[in-house]
Amino acid sequence: MSASTSDAALLEERMQSTFGMTRLDYKRERARGPVSRAYLNNAIRIVDNSGVVTKLIEWRYARLKSNAGVKPTIPFRAVLVLFLLHVQLGYGINYHRIAETLDVHFHDEEFALLGIQNHAGEHDDWYQRLWRSANRMMALIDPYPGPRNKRLKPKAYAKLLTKQATPKATRKSARNLERLDWLCEQLLHTSVRMLPADIWAKYTGNIAADATLIPGTGRPNPTDPTLRRGNADSHSGRYRREGSHGGLGAKTDKAGYELEISVMVWDKPGQNMLFPSLITAVGFHRPGEIIGHGAKLVDSHQRLGFTSGLVIVDRAYNGERPATFKFR
Template sequence: MTPQQAAAAEQFDRHMLETTGYTYGEYERVHDAGPSAPEHVQLYGQLVDESGAVDMLQQWDEEDRKASSGRKPLINFRATLTLYLMHTDGGNQRYWDVARTLSARLTDESFDYLDIKERNGSKDDWYHRYWRAVNRILRLTSPWEVPRNSFLTAIGYQRALEAYSQQRRDRMDQLMNALLHAAVRRLPADIRSTYKGNVAIDATLLAIAGRPNPGEKYNDRDRVNLDAMSGAYTRKGKHKGKGKRTDLAGWEAETVVTVPNAPGQPDSFPVLTTGLTLHQPGRIKHGPLIAIEHHTRLFEERGFIMADRAYNGLRADRFQNPTRKLGFRAVYKYKDNSTGKQGAIDDVILVDGCLYVRWMPEALATASHDYLFKKSIDRETYHKRLQKRTAYRLLEKGRPDADGYQRFTFPDLSKLMCIDPATGKRVKPELANRTFTLGPTNQASMTIIKSLQTFEYRSEKWYAWQGLRSHVESNNQYLKDDSHTDLGNPSKRRPRGYSSQGLAVAAAATVANIRRIVTFVTNKAKRVLEPKQLRARRRTDETGTRLEHLSPTEPPQQQ
């Protein structure tokens, strides 16, 4: 082994220990051993402990409990979440599979670790015990109290809407993000320190079995899906279905992921889910900001937000302005009919998301609209106009501050052909100030903030940065893939209701985060090490003697 390989091997072992508590070869054996290995149980139990989720649930349980009396649960919150994560990682968290584990697979050591006193019982007994344990969590985090085994009438649906609990919905958001954040915090410190703050956001469908419920305009109709509060998804437009037979029943998970530090640097930072919430399909008024805010509780760095056109279509006070106050800058895509002039203040106009002086020639201001929507100019003419208008652009001076204010500098007008927009004649305007300050002060400024972005639309830089948005789409597909956590399989998410689906997506994202960190550090090591060197036993005792390989039932020795 060369000195370079030795250093890479030492770093790889350290990365794996920080992420999983094991070296690569040990992790593979513990992971593959499944529930029969106490180390496998402890792998996820430690993650639950680090999340703080158990303390949250216990506090909420005390807040909601009407009396201190009652039967003590056989399976506590910690054991329930541990079993749920374990089986999500195994690709099957259905109640019967967990019951099989509890009745035939767990060792006495694992029962002790999970603090489950009862050891006896048939698979049916364990099914009902585990069902009750999961439902204790669901009751604490369910915004609507509705039956899950019968169809809800229109009157029942109206009552459920009126009894909606924002507090319990907030609890579910806290629980979901506490779990996935515990996994992200396993990211090795030296990799964590390289993060530049870039994120991408998107929503992904969690399809469920059954017909889609009527759309939000038809609240006076009976529900046709046993998951009464689920929505209808359509592939068209904003994905907000009306309940047609061509629509799909389900929920949407709003996900925020970290992306590489710059275009062309795919190995600069791992793609991890860092913000998560759940909503009915197409109803994204509040979910995007909630997911972003949960991301910011984990990372202080602020870079760019890559988003599709659904997000800059939101009201500015619900997403664009709050994210600017958090320190983010945006990279948006627009509908073709929304390109061109988008707003104006004093001597400044907003064109395709960027600020320009108002004396820019009209043909340059309408270039994207003419090419993309009107189809009145050809591609070559369009790109020539994009290049020419760069000279008229105001440049950013720093990032937005905590109040959403940001300064820009004007170009040198003496070197530009300036046209009076009112008369169409050439003029020589004089600026009172060399800088322009944009802040959320009035409707005109909020109109600009709604569509404002950093890079000139459809420029090489814009294409490069907007391309990073594909990472959130691929991450959502990764969660759904049957070779990973199989979140896309409705039969693996049979329990109905908002909280059931929320717990499923949170567990999938948590498990996926650990896997993606392991993959990232492994790929980094592979650039230097040979396959056999990845699994080589390098851990030593205090005398420098190499430790024996870990068996699936043998805990790792402390160094």
């Protein structure tokens, strides 16, 4: 067998293990338009193999104490698959774009694959169905619940803070944060483990870690809690590029959160073609509130099965002090 024939066979093997189809089928599916069966299959496999749907249903039943009631048009599994599908397509989690997919591009076969009830409706109907199902899911994992459809006035914000400061609310917040971290880790780790085995075997565990801004909409929330919130997410932080990135109230501050990521790194120069630089762990925090998140990131990475390897960060990441990672 020639080298070119061997390489072609290896490519076909990797296409089957990653997308469940041949390279030719993949090219044909990409030509279909915004709903490629390759990406849809990939998203389904990630969600189904992650185990998160079973947990979400378990948490939902524990919350309701009953299985009674009208079943949602779009179940949890379908919501997650739709989110992952549109991320792979490069659209992000945009509800209007997903509603367009459901309204225009999905047919009976796709609806059946995801267990979606194909009721009659137009774009706005699908948008509302998605919104209701996604909010039903978020209620189980949101660590900081509260209205996000308006800018809270001072009295309403003070009332929300008082409510969230009760022992019951504090316990719920901690529980939901653990759930959210677990869910994100399961989905991410499942996708990383889908890397073909021969490529995965070449990776030894080194990571580079850093944080990046996830911008929010609207103006940053004021540093003074007695003022009206700047945007609809009353808990979002203020970001500045300098220092620890925690905004101090300058006009140049931006609203949002920081996304913490660790990325696969090769052992020495010249090995960058051995494997892709995939993200192995994620975390989220308000800008400037970084202490402890580095340790959580490394903990999550190690749950992939790596107990050794380098952790590479820039000097600003942890203030040149390993203690700010707060390893346990």
